[in-house]
Amino acid sequence: MLIKIDNLSFSYNQKQILQNVSLNINEGEQWAIIGKNGAGKSTLIKCIAGLEKIKQGQIVIWGKNIETFAAKDLAKLISYVPQVSGRNLPFTVFDYVMMGRFPYQGFMALPTALDKNIVQESLRLTDTEDFSSRKMNMLSGGELQRVFLAGAVAQRTPILLLDEPTTFLDPFHRQLIIKALERIQRDFKTTILAVTHEISSIIDRYSNVLGLKEGEVVFSGKFNADSDKTAIIYNRIFDVEFEIAESKSGRKIIFQRI
Amino acid sequence: MNNFKILLLGIASILIICVCPFFGMNVISPLELLHNSLQTNIFFSLRLPRTFAAFLAGSGLSLCGMVFQAMFRNPLAEPFTLGVASGASCGAALTILFGFELNWFGISGTSIGAFSGAFVAIFFVYEFSKVSKKSDSFTMLLAGIAVSFMFSSILMFCQYLSNMRDSFQIVRWLMGGLEVFGYDSVIIMLIFIILGAIIIVWKLPELDHLLTGDDLAKSRGISVSKTKAYLLFATTLIVGIIVANCGPIGFVGLIIPYFARRYFVLNHRVLGPATFLIGGMFLLIADTFSRMIIAPAEIPVGVITAIFGAPFFLWILLFHKNQKDINIF
Numbered sequence: 056m057l058i059k060i061d062n063l064s065f066s067y068n069q070k071q072i073l074q075n076v077s078l079n080i081n082e083g084e085q086w087a088i089i090g091k092n093g094a095g096k097s098t099l100i101k102c103i104a105g106l107e108k109i110k111q112g113q114i115v116i117w118g119k120n121i122e123t124f125a126a127k128d129l130a131k132l133i134s135y136v137p138q139v140s141g142r143n144l145p146f147t148v149f150d151y152v153m154m155g156r157f158p159y160q161g162f163m164a165l166p167t168a169l170d171k172n173i174v175q176e177s178l179r180l181t182d183t184e185d186f187s188s189r190k191m192n193m194l195s196g197g198e199l200q201r202v203f204l205a206g207a208v209a210q211r212t213p214i215l216l217l218d219e220p221t222t223f224l225d226p227f228h229r230q231l232i233i234k235a236l237e238r239i240q241r242d243f244k245t246t247i248l249a250v251t252h253e254i255s256s257i258i259d260r261y262s263n264v265l266g267l268k269e270g271e272v273v274f275s276g277k278f279n280a281d282s283d284k285t286a287i288i289y290n291r292i293f294d295v296e297f298e299i300a301e302s303k304s305g306r307k308i309i310f311q312r313i
Numbered sequence: 314m315n316n317f318k319i320l321l322l323g324i325a326s327i328l329i330i331c332v333c334p335f336f337g338m339n340v341i342s343p344l345e346l347l348h349n350s351l352q353t354n355i356f357f358s359l360r361l362p363r364t365f366a367a368f369l370a371g372s373g374l375s376l377c378g379m380v381f382q383a384m385f386r387n388p389l390a391e392p393f394t395l396g397v398a399s400g401a402s403c404g405a406a407l408t409i410l411f412g413f414e415l416n417w418f419g420i421s422g423t424s425i426g427a428f429s430g431a432f433v434a435i436f437f438v439y440e441f442s443k444v445s446k447k448s449d450s451f452t453m454l455l456a457g458i459a460v461s462f463m464f465s466s467i468l469m470f471c472q473y474l475s476n477m478r479d480s481f482q483i484v485r486w487l488m489g490g491l492e493v494f495g496y497d498s499v500i501i502m503l504i505f506i507i508l509g510a511i512i513i514v515w516k517l518p519e520l521d522h523l524l525t526g527d528d529l530a531k532s533r534g535i536s537v538s539k540t541k542a543y544l545l546f547a548t549t550l551i552v553g554i555i556v557a558n559c560g561p562i563g564f565v566g567l568i569i570p571y572f573a574r575r576y577f578v579l580n581h582r583v584l585g586p587a588t589f590l591i592g593g594m595f596l597l598i599a600d601t602f603s604r605m606i607i608a609p610a611e612i613p614v615g616v617i618t619a620i621f622g623a624p625f626f627l628w629i630l631l632f633h634k635n636q637k638d639i640n641i642f
Binding site for chain 2: 101104105106126127128129130131133134135137144145146150151154155157158160162163164210
């Protein structure tokens, strides 16, 4: 088992964000983390990324408690793409992606030939090599999100955490991210956990679903498109009604009833 | 390409350090240096140490400005806006007021006061950021400005309490200047600045990461709070010793990193040396002018940096329209 979350609770300023979350994740799985805004999805991702101090419960990665990892060692196992912020980063795309190599670099983080190769490969996988010499503050939101992804890919970690990777993107740029994630999954068998609001496409793109509501796990496991229960679970997570339908091509779609 | 630019800056720095001591109240020609013992004496015991001091002060302040800006992710962060300089000034004023006189290997009582003041201010801002848990740059900057005002008020209170002689001494010290400089002060400055610079150089790649945000930096394997502590320690060493010896020289820490970032890439491995060298040259030239403009009188160097620096800075802001291409965050 790759990641084992054991009775994790997390509170911030006396406000309970996560409550007794337990979860087992195996290698190569792709998890969609869903729930209303404020349900604790981002906090859970941050806890797994080692960004928050865990006081109750524990997260174990490959049999080792996350709190006991040295910072650089954890960065070789887990990479993280935060929600897109509006910040202008003045780096060139290449230099930014190179920063993903930090956990492997020594004194002064001087890049080796191997680092350069890996950066090139990461750029190729994310369709960003065409503008690798441009500055990041000159990119569009869709391009920028792929550059952030490329930075995480350059970290070459078995686990990739994404916080709403496609939320602010148009269908075209969303598709580019999805394709990039498919290539990453194909080439490296990366285990992916993504916070997402793309409810309708979960069936096609993720192997497992974790539903959070007010910090508690409402559902976790494989997604069954043929079961009516699925729509009911969604109703419970979001407090709005969902139904499942089949398109002419036979593709199962879950969508919100209006 | 970048290495070439740094090399050019290095050569330019050496040239300027060699040329500047010849200028001043009167110009000393290299020939006089060989034959006129009075001029030789002025050159070696007054102008040369002052040249080194000016270069060191400029480069140190600029380097610290650059570090603060990356750490707080704000191009307005510098030793002054974060209250470090006013903390140091306040410490120095207190030692003048209470007549804490001392001379210990060229370290004066005022130096120790300034040093402790800088340390208290940085410690305060840092602890504030830890307690408030809001590491956003805006809060930090506001905290710095609050600290700055607090120390300024204490400083004014000191002046109010002190007699004419002390008060004048405080005011003169506050104007910043490089007047009396012997080699002992230069050596002390050199030691502190080298120590601080070694730590900063060691952490230069981390500065790139801090600029992307604490979370992302952590996920890349950086111990963010440890790195910040190291950097704050280094900047305190540098700013403390400079303010202690030269008084608060404003503006350098703000405009030089901006300038360097604008005309170089933002990779801190390149930006660090560039900022260091440009800052040194800038203050050295400013100091040389300050000695020449109304010679034999001297204008405090802080006055010169602001009078000439501010319009230049505004000119850059106004007339370089290619906003999208700026290396500013």
